[in-house]
Amino acid sequence: MARGKDIDGSVSVPTFYGKELRWKREEAGLSMEAFLKGSFYGKTYLSDIEHGERRMPLDLAQHADQKLGTDGFFERNCEVVRKARRGPHAAYFEKVLEAEKHAESIEEWCPINIPGLLQTAAYARTMVRSAHPTASDEWVEEKVTGRLARARLFEDDHATPEYWVILHETLIADSVLPPREMAEQLDRIVELAERRRVTPQIVPRTCGAHPLMAASIMVMVFPDAPPLIYTEASYSGDTVDDPALVKQYRKAYDRLRAVALSPKASLAMIKTAAEEYRNGKQRDRLE
Template sequence: MPPRKDPDASANVPSFYGAELRYRRELAGLTLEQLAEGSFRGVPFLSQIERAERRMPVDLARHVDKVLKTDGFFERRCEDVRKARARGHADYYVEVLELEEHALDVEEWAPDFIPGPLQLEPYIRAIIRAALPSETEEQVALKVSARQERAWLFADPKSPETWLVLSELVLLRPILDADQMAEQLAHVVEVARHHRFIPQILPWDIGAHPFAMGTTRLLTFADAPPLMYSEGMYSGQVIDDPGCVRQYAKAYDRLRAAALPPDVSLKMIENAAEDYRNGKQPRGLEQGRVAQEQPQQR
């Protein structure tokens, strides 16, 4: 067996928490299986907490404190870990931040905005100001920085393979001025051309479709069941029920089937950027049909 990798307790708060959990468990002479017994959580989940890859839920912290006789230590420190993880992000998104670091594949549906890791600073600021108009400049700057840190998802060769379906309305809605929209869409094209994700555009007039709802993301893993994440404006939910996740996965397959092919979709994004650059409103679906019929022409 390969040597065990111990967490670096000095790295950050979650690492300290995970290292302390492993220390207390081994001090008590318990295996992960023994500690997990009666907790309604699996061994992989506890192992990920020890490696600082996931956050300890309060119910599990209470169970651990009871089994290890740690006088409420792990329950009290849950909040510290949550704050460390959530810096610059909404509380409900913290678990997804942990999960996406270990996903093999990500399949995302973006009906309203370009996904966060692809957003440039002006786009990020516009969205934050629209959703949270009373935030101070310091709070906005923190959120901008946190979102920019997630750009690794489309830059690191070891990041999850990503399939992204964008609503055509994302291209047609001018969130920024024309020059900034052109720059933002050109950035999406550049990242896509480096094969960091596969894009598809769902035409705005497609009618009823399986994901007529908020942002949705399906994450698959090497050593754990798949999960679905669904997000609204001020809330988000991780769904782990196997039957429900399977339904979402099949619906996403139907969504991809209804969307335009990746090469046509990429051409649409590129042409929309050019239209904004020339001071025009993107032509929308007409553009996609032209690209589909004559992929080498403008």
């Protein structure tokens, strides 16, 4: 098998790492199937790594070093690549950054703030600053830029996952932004909904006790892997893949969806709220 062309050292760390893996594999004369023999991974997974689109799990890095005789190179650099892929995001959010790009569907419930995938720059900036009041402006802007970049999932040229989000009514009734900026935030949700990129639902604050009152969760379903749950608090997050817990969370999410307003009624409520903020009105309660 012909050896691949020289690697451009100016590319991103994950891309360099992936190209190096492919280069070494081809230099050893191994097809993808031959390379993966003895591992638990498939060709698509390996292809994504070689193109810099997926992180290298530690066990596969160790497998590569053994198979290619690379003296621990891939294991040693595995964490460097993971950090590079993470960018400005927290370490505990790393799995989500990768998983959401490969998800077939994403279902999210946010009782406390509008989820990152839907945030405008003004909203994201306010959220980051509220959590890190002493951080530098440069650090905050790096976080905001990283958060906004996640919304590329909704661009026309992306194989968009089906995204369903349930929000509590207080998120649109009790603004954390000036009226004009809050109108823009709600307009963003409306715009995505009308482009059929997202399906929003609202849990009215008059509904009383309801499922998942004490948790914000993200449910990600994949075409080639088991579903994954992500739960988050102010300064920590956790991914859950235990089948029994995943099943319990998904049942709770379905029950929550049942008490929420319909997508049509929810979108109408968001539009009304946006218009009122735009006109400088802000009521204590949006009916």
